[in-house]
Amino acid sequence: MSGLATYNFAYLDEQTKRMIRRAILKAIAIPGYQVPFASREMPMPYGWGTGGVQVTAAILGPSDVLKVIDQGADDTTNAVSIRAFFQKVANVEVTTRTKEATIIQTRHRIPEEKLTEGQVLVYQVPIPEPLRFLEPRETETRKMHALSEYGLMHVKLYEDIARNGHIATTYAYPVKVEGRYVMDPSPTPKFDNPKMHMSEALQLFGAGREKRIYALPPFTDVVSLDFDDHPFTVQSFEKPCALCGAEGVYLDEVVLDDRGGRMFVCSDTDYCEDRRAQGFLGDQGVPLKEAAE
Amino acid sequence: MQDTSIFTGGFADPVLQGQAAFRAVMDGMANPGRIKETDGTPSAPGGVPSAMAALALTLVDHDTPFTLGESLRASAFPAWLAFQTGAPMADTAFDASFAFFTCADAFPAFEGFPIGSDEYPDRSVTLIIEVEALEGGPQLTARGPGIRESAVIAPKGLPADFLARWRENGTLFPRGIDLVLVEGTRLLCLPRTTRLQAREA
Amino acid sequence: MYVAVKGGEAAIANAHRLLADRRRGDRAIRAIGIDQIESQLSLAVDRVMAEASLYDPSLAALAIKQSRGDMIEAIFLLRAYRTTLPRFGYSEPVDTGAMRIERRVSATYKDLPGGQLLGPTFDYTHRLLDPALQTDEAVETPLTRTPSPENTSRVTDILNGEGLIEPDSSMEDEHEPGDITRTPLDFPMTRDTRLQALARGDEGFLLALAYSTQRGYARTHPFAGEIRIGMVEVEMDLPELGFSVPLGEVRLTECQSVNQFKGSATQPPQFTRGYGLVFGQSERKAMAMSLVDRALRAEEFGEDIVAPAQDEEFVIAHSDNVQATGFVEHLKLPHYVDFQAELDLVRRMRAEQGLAPANTQSEQKEAAE
Numbered sequence: 098m099s100g101l102a103t104y105n106f107a108y109l110d111e112q113t114k115r116m117i118r119r120a121i122l123k124a125i126a127i128p129g130y131q132v133p134f135a136s137r138e139m140p141m142p143y144g145w146g147t148g149g150v151q152v153t154a155a156i157l158g159p160s161d162v163l164k165v166i167d168q169g170a171d172d173t174t175n176a177v178s179i180r181a182f183f184q185k186v187a188n189v190e191v192t193t194r195t196k197e198a199t200i201i202q203t204r205h206r207i208p209e210e211k212l213t214e215g216q217v218l219v220y221q222v223p224i225p226e227p228l229r230f231l232e233p234r235e236t237e238t239r240k241m242h243a244l245s246e247y248g249l250m251h252v253k254l255y256e257d258i259a260r261n262g263h264i265a266t267t268y269a270y271p272v273k274v275e276g277r278y279v280m281d282p283s284p285t286p287k288f289d290n291p292k293m294h295m296s297e298a299l300q301l302f303g304a305g306r307e308k309r310i311y312a313l314p315p316f317t318d319v320v321s322l323d324f325d326d327h328p329f330t331v332q333s334f335e336k337p338c339a340l341c342g343a344e345g346v347y348l349d350e351v352v353l354d355d356r357g358g359r360m361f362v363c364s365d366t367d368y369c370e371d372r373r374a375q376g377f378l379g380d381q382g383v384p385l386k387e388a389a390e
Numbered sequence: 391m392q393d394t395s396i397f398t399g400g401f402a403d404p405v406l407q408g409q410a411a412f413r414a415v416m417d418g419m420a421n422p423g424r425i426k427e428t429d430g431t432p433s434a435p436g437g438v439p440s441a442m443a444a445l446a447l448t449l450v451d452h453d454t455p456f457t458l459g460e461s462l463r464a465s466a467f468p469a470w471l472a473f474q475t476g477a478p479m480a481d482t483a484f485d486a487s488f489a490f491f492t493c494a495d496a497f498p499a500f501e502g503f504p505i506g507s508d509e510y511p512d513r514s515v516t517l518i519i520e521v522e523a524l525e526g527g528p529q530l531t532a533r534g535p536g537i538r539e540s541a542v543i544a545p546k547g548l549p550a551d552f553l554a555r556w557r558e559n560g561t562l563f564p565r566g567i568d569l570v571l572v573e574g575t576r577l578l579c580l581p582r583t584t585r586l587q588a589r590e591a
Numbered sequence: 592m593y594v595a596v597k598g599g600e601a602a603i604a605n606a607h608r609l610l611a612d613r614r615r616g617d618r619a620i621r622a623i624g625i626d627q628i629e630s631q632l633s634l635a636v637d638r639v640m641a642e643a644s645l646y647d648p649s650l651a652a653l654a655i656k657q658s659r660g661d662m663i664e665a666i667f668l669l670r671a672y673r674t675t676l677p678r679f680g681y682s683e684p685v686d687t688g689a690m691r692i693e694r695r696v697s698a699t700y701k702d703l704p705g706g707q708l709l710g711p712t713f714d715y716t717h718r719l720l721d722p723a724l725q726t727d728e729a730v731e732t733p734l735t736r737t738p739s740p741e742n743t744s745r746v747t748d749i750l751n752g753e754g755l756i757e758p759d760s761s762m763e764d765e766h767e768p769g770d771i772t773r774t775p776l777d778f779p780m781t782r783d784t785r786l787q788a789l790a791r792g793d794e795g796f797l798l799a800l801a802y803s804t805q806r807g808y809a810r811t812h813p814f815a816g817e818i819r820i821g822m823v824e825v826e827m828d829l830p831e832l833g834f835s836v837p838l839g840e841v842r843l844t845e846c847q848s849v850n851q852f853k854g855s856a857t858q859p860p861q862f863t864r865g866y867g868l869v870f871g872q873s874e875r876k877a878m879a880m881s882l883v884d885r886a887l888r889a890e891e892f893g894e895d896i897v898a899p900a901q902d903e904e905f906v907i908a909h910s911d912n913v914q915a916t917g918f919v920e921h922l923k924l925p926h927y928v929d930f931q932a933e934l935d936l937v938r939r940m941r942a943e944q945g946l947a948p949a950n951t952q953s954e955q956k957e958a959a960e
Contacts, residue, residue, distance in 0.1 A: 104675060106405045112678075115451050118412050119487075122449075123512035125419045126568045126581035128535050132512045133775035140671040143917030145924065156416065158409040168928045175924050177599035205928045215417075223921065234904055236778050243508035261940055267932035275535055275583070277564065286932040297538075299420045306914050308775040314420045314536035314583075332935055350931055364928055 107154040108186040113137055117155035117310070121301060124312035129274030130242070131225050131309040139305065146179055147305030149202050149221035156217065156301075157183065157200060162190045164198035169206035169347065169364035176204070193367050205268075207289040209346045209368040212298035214315065220283045222304035225311060227271045227281040247279050250322065258327050267332070273320045280311065280319075287321065288331045288347045294319040338363045340382040341372035396470040399433040401447055407431065411448040415570065418579035423532040423541040425524050430575035434474075436465030437492055439520050441572040446471055446490065449516075454487035455480035459495035483515075492520040497549045500559055500567055511564035514582075522547030524573045529589035536581070542589060545571050545578065556586050614659050628652035637842070637871025638662060642912065643669035644772065644791045645676075646841050646870055663793075667913045674772075681768060683826045683835050687845045687868075688742045690821040694872075697746050698815040699849055705743030710820060711872070746817035747847045747864060756849065756862040778904050779890075785907060789884060790869060792910030794876045800900040801882035809886045809898035813865065816849035820872050844869045846877035850885050855893055863892065 105111065113135075120134040139147040157163065163183055167176035171193040179202060183189050192198050195210040204221040212218060224230075228238040231249045241247065250271060257265040264270075270287035274280050282290060283302060293300060293313060300313040313319060323329035337344045339360040346368065348361035360381060363369035373382060401407040407429060414426040434443035450456055450471065457480045458468060467490075471477055480486040483502045491498050497519060506514035521527075527546030530553070533539075549555075559566045559582060566582030580586075615622065629636055629652040639651040643666045651669055658664035694710025697703060709715075750756040762768075762783060769784035771791075780788070789797065804811055822842055826835040846867040854860035865885025867877035886900040899905055909915060 106409075108675075110675065110677070111404060111408065112451055114408070114412075115449060116453065118416070119449055119454070120512070121416060122419050122516070122568070123514070125416070125536075126583065127511050127564050128583065130511060130564055133510075133777070135772075135774050138667075138670045138674045138772070138913065142667070142920060143914045144919075144921030145917060147917075156409075156413065158413060159406060168925045172599045173925055174599045174603055177603060181600070181603075204924075205926070223918065235908075236904065239509050262943065263936065263940065265936060267936050268929040284926075284929050286928055288932070299416075306918055312420075314581075316538045317535040332932060347928070348931070349927055350934065364931075 104186055106187055107157050107183070108140075109137065109151065109154045113151075114155045117151055120310045121152065121155065121312065124301070124310050125299070125314050127278075128313055128317050129272075129278030129280040129311060131304075131311045133308055134310050136305045136308040141178070141182070143306035144223055145175060146202070146204060146221040148303030148307075148310070149204070149219050149305075150179060150182070150303070151305060152219050152301050152303035152310060153183065153200060153202050154187075156219075157187055157189060159187075159189065161199045162192050162197055164192050164195065164201045164367075165203075166201065166206060166208070166365075166367075167204040168349075169208070170366040172366065194371070195365075195367050205284050205286075206347070206364060207285055207292045209343075209363070209365040210371075212292075212296055214297045216298040218296075218298050218300045220285075220300065220302045222281070222283040222302045222309070223306070224269075225281055225283075225302065225304040225307050225309040227269075227279050242278065245277065247273075250279060251324075254322060255324065258324070264323070264327060264329075270329075271322050273322060274313065275318050276320075279322070280313075286332065286347060287329075290319070290321045290329075291331065334361060336361055337379060338369060338372075338382075339379040341369045341377050342379040342382065343369065343372055343377070396435065396466055396473045399435075399443065399470065400474045401432060401444075404447070407444075408448045411444040415445060415448070415577060415579065418570070418577055419568070419581050420536050422534060422536045422580055422584040423543040423578060425576050425578050428575050428577065434467055434470050436462050436467030436470075437494060438462070438467055438490070439492070439572050440575045441577045442490060442492070442518055442520060444575075445518055445570065445572070445577070446477075446488070447474060450475045450477045450488055452476040452478060455485050456488045456490065457483045457486035458489070459491035459498065461494035462490055462492055486515050489515055489517050490519075491517070493522060493547065497521075497547075497552070500555055503567055505559075505562055505565040505567055508565065511566070514565065514567055516568045516570065518570045518572060521545045521571045521573055524571060524576055524578050531587045531589045532580075532584050533587075534581075534584040537584070543578065543586075553586055553588060556580070560585060614657070623656060625649060625652045625656060628655050634872060635660075635662065635665075637873055638794060638876070639665045639669055641870040641873055641876065642666045642791050642793065643673060644787075644870075645669050645673040663912050663916050667916075670913060678773075680827060682838065683828055685823045685825060685841075685843070687819065687823055687843065688745055688748070690743070690819055690823045690843070690845075691840075692743055692819055692821040693842075694820040695743065695817065696815070697817045699746060699817075700749075703746065703749065705741075712874075743819075745819075745847065747849070750816070750849065750862060754861070757852075757858075757864060760864075776907065778907075780903060780907065782888075785887060785903065786866065786868070786880075786884060788907045788910060789867075789880045792880070792907075793912035793915070794873070794879070796910050796912070796915075797879040797883050798875060800886070800906060801879035803898065804882055804886050804900045809889065809894075809901045811848075811865070811882065811885045812851035813848040813882055813885065814850070815878065816847045816864075818844070818846045818874055818877065820844045820874070842871050844871065844873050844877040846874070846881040848878070848881040848885055852892060863888070 116135055120132045124132045139150055165176045165180040167173040180191050195208040200217045202219040226238050228241055231253055232238050254264050268286045269281055269284045270290055272280050272282055295316050297315050299315055302311045321329040334348050340362050343363055347364045349364045351360050351362055353360055411428050414428050418426040428441045428444040430440045432440055432443035432447055455478050468479055484504055503515040506512055523546040525544050527544045529542050529544045532541045532543055568582055569580040571578045629648050635655055636648050636651045639654055640646050654665035654668040695708045747756055751758055771784050771787045822840045824840055825838045827838055828835045848865040850863045852863040865881035867880030869877045883900055887903050889896050889901040
């Protein structure tokens with residue numbers, strides 16, 4: 098029992114990295130197509146980012162600067178845990194600043210700051226198959242993708258409209274990639290969908306439990322599914338962020354008391370801090386220095 | 391002089407050099423037509439350029455059968471590859487995950503290599519081919535995912551009918567082969583999604 | 592003044608410290624030893640090894656200690672360790688006919704060559720709590736018989752001699768055994784990979800599925816042809832030597848169920864089989880596995896697929912407890928970004944139906960892109 102595990106750089110053994118790297122290359126070559134890969138058992142639970150972690154581990158090198166966010170924030174517990182994992186197994190430089198990061202691993206958000214060339218955004222994906230809730234069988238959905246048979250998805254979205262007057266999908270809103278594959282953007286709010294279109298960054302998606310990797314190269318056409326009479330729309334908020342005053346960003350609702358008191362603040366904590374550092378202030382915000390004291 | 395020993399010429403640090411070489415080819419695939427550098431340290435027998443050796447060390451192992459151009463097949467390269475990576479030689483081109491060709495052989499036809507199926511388009515070959523030069527040839531305009539508007543590439547030594555063959559490959563989408571062109575320590579990727587046109591003079 | 596919540600890092604460190612404290616429990620009580628777990632909770636150790644697909648009793652015992660006795664957590668720990676181990680090659684198929692038998696029962700024959708051997712079973716214990724176990728009372732040494740030097744032939748071999756049962760299924764000579772831990776699942780599966788998935792599948796899940804087949808959801812009329820538990824030798828073929836070398840022994844439980852089959856246009860009437868093979872002593876798991884294996888062979892025998900236990904994609908995709916627990920439990924991770932999106936939609940739809948908000952105004956509106 099002695100000599101228990103000494104781990105390789107970035108935890109994964111080289112054979113596993115090669116396997117994941119090959120899958121990533123094919124995923125980039127076939128944008129939006131889900132490449133099966135032999136996902137390994139990671140030292141963290143399935144559903145907690147094992148796919149994203151494996152993708153990050155396979156691409157990460159000593160000159161990278163890593164940022165990890167969950168719900169847009171760097172300090173949510175699972176983001177902290179994953180960041181600490183890579184500090185431990187790869188001794189990699191980490192940051193909370195979107196601009197400084199070369200690799201950003203994310204769960205449920207795309208940063209507000211426009212990503213730039215050379216950056217890689219790695220998504221943690223729970224259910225990579227956009228058709229899964231319409232057809233639970235992999236054998237069937239695989240055929241549907243092969244034949245570009247996406248009628249079922251349109252029927253589902255249209256039934257929403259008939260029943261509710263709206264497309265009732267607010268997150269994990271399906272997109273079509275380069276006019277070919279319907280793809281699940283992972284459970285990001287549909288607010289973030291437009292950021293995927295023609296992004297300068299490479300976007301990689303890892304689903305560990307479901308054993309799939311898919312990708313969007315930079316400058317790839319990504320269109321949210323919609324109808325002529327019901328065009329795709331994103332959420333917008335009536336008030337700016339209460340801390341930094343930002344508009345046109347995604348906000349978290351914070352419950353202040355049990356009498357209906359609410360405030361809305363940036364979901365992207367780095368973006369919010371950056372604005373406050375620049376002196377922007379919302380109606381309940383305090384300058385950054387003061388808050389730190 | 392090329393070192394012809396099969397035991398040398400690998401990565402001194404397989405973990406970090408493999409990572410760096412992978413990032414070169416990943417960036418290359420994500421930015422088709424853009425020339426990427428590898429570190430130039432690997433050397434393989436058979437007149438194999440260093441970038442090709444680096445890609446082999448980075449991507450190939452016993453799960454990925456490979457095939458070779460005729461002159462490489464006759465060289466010590468297959469023994470080098472087997473020793474360095476444990477990869478098996480494919481029985482036929484159709485079983486190959488990777489194929490390596492140098493300038494000593496004619497640019498291979500795409501037929502006969504796996505192109506994947508509509509259900510599994512990823513089960514297709516990646517061709518790694520040495521060209522005379524990555525620049526200085528006839529100019530081609532490249533468009534498609536990974537390219538902002540358009541890019542110009544000018545590899546030298548492509549066969550005369552390359553554009554027609556590449557167009558044919560494009561019509562198979564999502565099936566198709568992916569291509570990595572190499573020269574010395576550099577590489578240039580053309581995934582199946584890249585559309586090429588002769589550039590008007 | 593509102594200050595955003597911070598300090599995830601400190602919270603995690605403190606949680607780990609508290610966990611370690613609770614794991615140790617009352618310091619006045621001696622800490623439990625790995626050797627104690629390995630030798631006295633050996634069936635727990637067996638289950639962890641089986642579902643982690645790693646035969647290492649002392650590491651399994653360590654995992655049980657570390658997980659505070661949470662079996663799925665222990666399985667998870669051992670699997671995460673297993674992932675990091677290099678692969679040297681494949682062993683030769685083990686020969687369960689040559690097993691050093693500790694227990695062997697057949698429900699199909701009263702007596703048979705090699706005899707029935709009850710072995711260390713709970714079967715005929717009266718389930719009365721035993722106060723003697725509250726203390727460390729001396730335990731008698733067991734009676735053992737000298738193992739017979741001959742192989743104890745398997746019941747299915749006896750049936751096969753008469754042509755009454757389908758032969759052992761085999762894959763083509765060329766077939767390399769699959770490895771579900773190294774290649775992604777692909778449905779429909781080959782039987783070798785399916786059996787692998789069942790062998791590491793959750794005992795409770797397989798038990799429930801097997802039970803469902805007995806209650807009419809894909810009835811397969813099973814008999815427990817034979818259950819045997821004992822030690823088998825694992826050998827590996829070394830091409831350099833030109834012969835196989837023994838690597839050591841493992842304890843296995845094997846169950847072959849004998850099932851009715853009327854025959855078809857192409858096959859004569861004969862019994863069919865379901866197969867279960869599990870690390871360690873785990874009859875419940877091996878039996879459940881054999882019933883589910885047989886149910887999953889429905890298509891092979893041209894049987895109608897009408898029940899969950901016959902549905903390969905349903906069974907295999909949900910049999911892995913480490914995957915299942917991860918995904919079910921991931922719901923406790925923050926989802927407030929998505930919840931915000933849903934809140935907005937529900938508020939908006941209520942507003943459209945003229946339902947006034949109870950005490951707060953919706954802060955969001957939909958805007959065209």
